[in-house]
Amino acid sequence: MNLKQKIKDIIFLALKELSIEFDKERIVVEIPKKRENGDFSSNIAMQLAKLLHDNPVSIAKNLVEAIKKNKEIEKIDIAGPGFINIYLNDKYVFSGIKNVINKNEDYGKSEIGNKKKIDIEFVSANPTGILHLGTARGAAYGSNLANVLTFAGYDVTKEYYINDAGNQINNLGISVKERYKGLCGLQENMPEDGYYGKEIIDIAKFIKDNHGKDKLETNLEYFKKVAVDYLLNIIKTDLSNFGVEFDVWTSEKDIRAKGRIEQSLKILDEKDLIYKKDNAVFLKTTVYGDDKDRVLIKSDGSYTYLVPDIAYHLDKFDRGFDELVDVFGADHHSYVSRLKASIEALGYDKDKLEVRLLQMVRLLKGGNIVKMSKRIGDNITISELVDEIGKDSARYFFATRSLDGQMDFDINLAVKKSNDNPFFYVGYAHARICSILKEAMQNNIDINTNVKDIMDADSKALLLKVYEFIDVVETSAIKKEPYLITNYVYDLACLFHNYYGKHRILTDDRSLSSQRLGLIKTVQITIKNALRLIGVAAPDKM
């Protein structure tokens, strides 16, 4: 149960009782920063002041009378310019402990998603190199978002789009072939826009080790295929080690083979949205708000990147999703308007596609910016990241940041300061609780969920924080901002550490001890569930 939502309901009913018309969704209930301002507070009276031509305090007075009647409410104040501060009844609050413990790993789950089918496409890095730091951010985001949405009751598909056709793959094939020629003792002619990563040489070596010089006369298709397979394999392994798994891998080649391109072009042509100019074929994206029309077929007869992408989105829409999410790097932001325009041109609702842009990650080494480029190959790969600071620590780090705002990642600092990582702070809270629970078990002290003797302000504050989890999950899902989970779990850990310092859990009083155990068990469950959503395992001991 979402307590904040419950308070909204109570206020809504009170308004009804006073015959005041007000949209329920517009009622604002918040958790005050200061505990003395109530467990929950609302500015509803101030919002209504203008509407009712009355002063907020007198509106609040009437509302308070109506709200008071609910048995869950202990006390209600009017403060300052007209805030309504609500305090919940202790008995009511503490009776929820049982529920949290019974639900255990399902605690925090919500139904707001209503099984809505949603497709999240992320990473989708071209198989022309190894995944680096920048893609790690997108990988973490997409994976966390999928977890949160699933927990909130959505039907989620995680999808990776493989650009395994087109120009870049040609370049890849050529690069590998040239490296191979080099290894075979021939003159190497690496193209200027080729790929210079170490892994390209590895692939060439791989071919040479298996086939010697037999493949020197083989056509480019062979090199392309070997390279793509080889790199995809690494990409899958690296993602898996980073805790990121996909449900669907869609290949551009397959999309082309299915005739999706011809199908898209036909639809656009029938709508008269295509025209020829300067020997090229243009799509009238300006009709749908783009700055200028975009080329679909170049004057040399080949497709631009936009064509297979339109075909791909057509394919996704036809698979029956209620909503599509694309996660792109900020360097593709100008692409959003033409993609949306294209979707509208196809006759689909462009608002069903939500594009999330993630700002760039800058890599620092000892305070200096390292230029990251897949072509040059000077970068930190995901696997190096996992090796150096650990999967959980890395995942936690990316999860703390919202998508907007670029981030600097100093690898030297990340390694050195690993003990100061907030992940350890949260993990430590969990480990501490586990340790206490273990100690209790050895002394045959059971958990008692029937709490009645520890209804002090600190216990209540801690428990209310636990209850906030479900609201955080819902907000995080609606806003598609998984970092809210990280913020929350940090706050929860902070409250717990504070509580631990002030209140001894296990004492000579066995009854009191077992009640406190019930309380901290809810904290442990919540931390564990929250961390699971961001792909991090909660440590039982450290």
Add this chain to the structure above:
RNA sequence: GCUCACGUAGCUCAGUUGGAUAGAGCGUUACCCUCCGAAGGUAAAGGUCAAAAGUUCAAAUCUUUUCGUGAGCGCCA
């Protein structure tokens, strides 16, 4: 020049349906282990919320302008 982000403590960042005295961590300083894990807690110091104007009971938050930082502006993807 145009488009999109961002600018909050020395550093890294929360504060995003406008709300009460703007908050954490790191770093600095002083305390707290006879006792469930001190990878912790308590406290101090640190702010013109980039700047200005506007909207209103109320602005870090919304609007406009200016400055700064980053990304993009292709018949590349």
